[in-house]
Amino acid sequence: MSSTVISNIATLVTNDPSLRDDSPLGLVRDAAVVIEGDRVVWTGESRKAPATDNRVDAGGRAVLPGFVDSHSHLVFAGDRTEEFNARMSGRAYGAGGIRTTVAATRAAADAELEANLVRLLDEALRQGTTTFETKSGYGLTVEDEARALRLAARHTDEVTYLGAHVVAPEYAEDPAGYVALVTGEMLDACAPHARWIDVFCEEGAFDGDQARAILTAGKARGLHPRVHANQLSYGPGVRLAVELDAASADHCTHLTDADVDALAGGNTVATLLPGAEFSTRAEWPDARRLLDAGVTVALSTDCNPGSSFTSSVPFCVALAVRDMGMTPDEAVRAATAGGAAALRRDDIGRLAPGAYADLTLLDAPSHVHLAYRPGVPLVAGVWRRGVRRV
Numbered sequence: 310m311s312s313t314v315i316s317n318i319a320t321l322v323t324n325d326p327s328l329r330d331d332s333p334l335g336l337v338r339d340a341a342v343v344i345e346g347d348r349v350v351w352t353g354e355s356r357k358a359p360a361t362d363n364r365v366d367a368g369g370r371a372v373l374p375g376f377v378d379s380h381s382h383l384v385f386a387g388d389r390t391e392e393f394n395a396r397m398s399g400r401a402y403g404a405g406g407i408r409t410t411v412a413a414t415r416a417a418a419d420a421e422l423e424a425n426l427v428r429l430l431d432e433a434l435r436q437g438t439t440t441f442e443t444k445s446g447y448g449l450t451v452e453d454e455a456r457a458l459r460l461a462a463r464h465t466d467e468v469t470y471l472g473a474h475v476v477a478p479e480y481a482e483d484p485a486g487y488v489a490l491v492t493g494e495m496l497d498a499c500a501p502h503a504r505w506i507d508v509f510c511e512e513g514a515f516d517g518d519q520a521r522a523i524l525t526a527g528k529a530r531g532l533h534p535r536v537h538a539n540q541l542s543y544g545p546g547v548r549l550a551v552e553l554d555a556a557s558a559d560h561c562t563h564l565t566d567a568d569v570d571a572l573a574g575g576n577t578v579a580t581l582l583p584g585a586e587f588s589t590r591a592e593w594p595d596a597r598r599l600l601d602a603g604v605t606v607a608l609s610t611d612c613n614p615g616s617s618f619t620s621s622v623p624f625c626v627a628l629a630v631r632d633m634g635m636t637p638d639e640a641v642r643a644a645t646a647g648g649a650a651a652l653r654r655d656d657i658g659r660l661a662p663g664a665y666a667d668l669t670l671l672d673a674p675s676h677v678h679l680a681y682r683p684g685v686p687l688v689a690g691v692w693r694r695g696v697r698r699v
């Protein structure tokens with residue numbers, strides 16, 4: 310197995326707490342990383358690096374773990390430019406939001422859906438994302454939900470069954486019937502292709518009792534829960550997520566003190582998705598409040614064609630620092646180790662011996678530039694599983 314050292318790294322983000330470096334990031338200056346096969350085998354000061362077969366000169370720039378985007382919706386067809394344009398222009402827009410995407414997705418051929426997925430994954434990789442989670446939720450029939458998960462599973466291990474995105478249009482008058490489908494025949498068809506089950510717990514989507522029934526049915530089939538919770542209004546989603554030991558409660562924009570206490574006392578990560586607030590001109594989630602309470606926070610894109618059509622984790626880092634009270638260190642940690650925690654993974658999101666060699670080289674001397682230079686394409690190199698991809 311050949312080995313490679315990446316040396317002359319001005320700032321290395323390891324997320325390795327054993328370094329005790331006064332930051333949440335386990336920073337090493339004048340650093341090197343050694344990769345063997347698909348794994349990291351050594352990190353430390355450049356001058357102490359062991360001999361290797363190959364050498365890459367980082368040129369005095371920064372290296373960090375590849376971003377872990379733990380929340381996206383990438384299996385879809387169609388376009389919602391007009392809806393965004395109308396919203397940002399203060400005009401009413403009549404067409405049906407998510408139902409527009411459902412209709413286009415159902416009508417699309419497998420090859421079209423997969424080509425769109427691959428295009429978005431390449432776009433994310435070029436911006437430093439090396440792991441992503443993605444969901445169904447634009448099919449809302451047994452066949453279309455299972456198809457979305459089959460296509461997603463060709464490209465990631467982190468696949469989420471979201472039949473409970475909204476009630477399918479065919480069941481508009483019979484939401485209980487749709488919940489029975491989601492927890493019955495649809496679950497049977499989807500469970501073999503997914504690791505996770507998710508539900509949009511919100512007024513107009515699924516209430517607390519429905520969400521509990523859906524997540525409990527998924528758990529009984531071996532799927533682990535995660536929840537779209539407290540995005541548009543206060544509600545039971547976050548506390549339900551903690552109670553059911555969900556890996557993550559996602560959005561967390563409208564939280565009571567009891568919600569924050571529940572997150573602080575449980576094992577559920579709060580995943581913040583500022584692209585959604587940006588793209589809908591909504592109130593920002595308060596990351597500072599969560600961090601000060603001791604909650605583990607992740608930052609992800611929520612990439613989807615309606616409410617957050619960005620695949621850029623660096624963009625989300627910049628928003629989190631500017632508008633959500635996070636320090637640059639906290640935001641970078643949330644986008645790497647935080648995302649890994651939201652997927653209950655310890656083999657990604659950090660650069661330490663044994664972890665996957667998923668890393669991003671920035672055209673900047675420090676990770677702080679991700680927020681300091683917003684909108685600038687700083688990613689100069691990406692390794693995934695030890696192979697240079699960018």
Ligand SMILES: [Zn+2]
Pocket residue numbers: 380381382537611
């Ligand atoms: Zn989402």
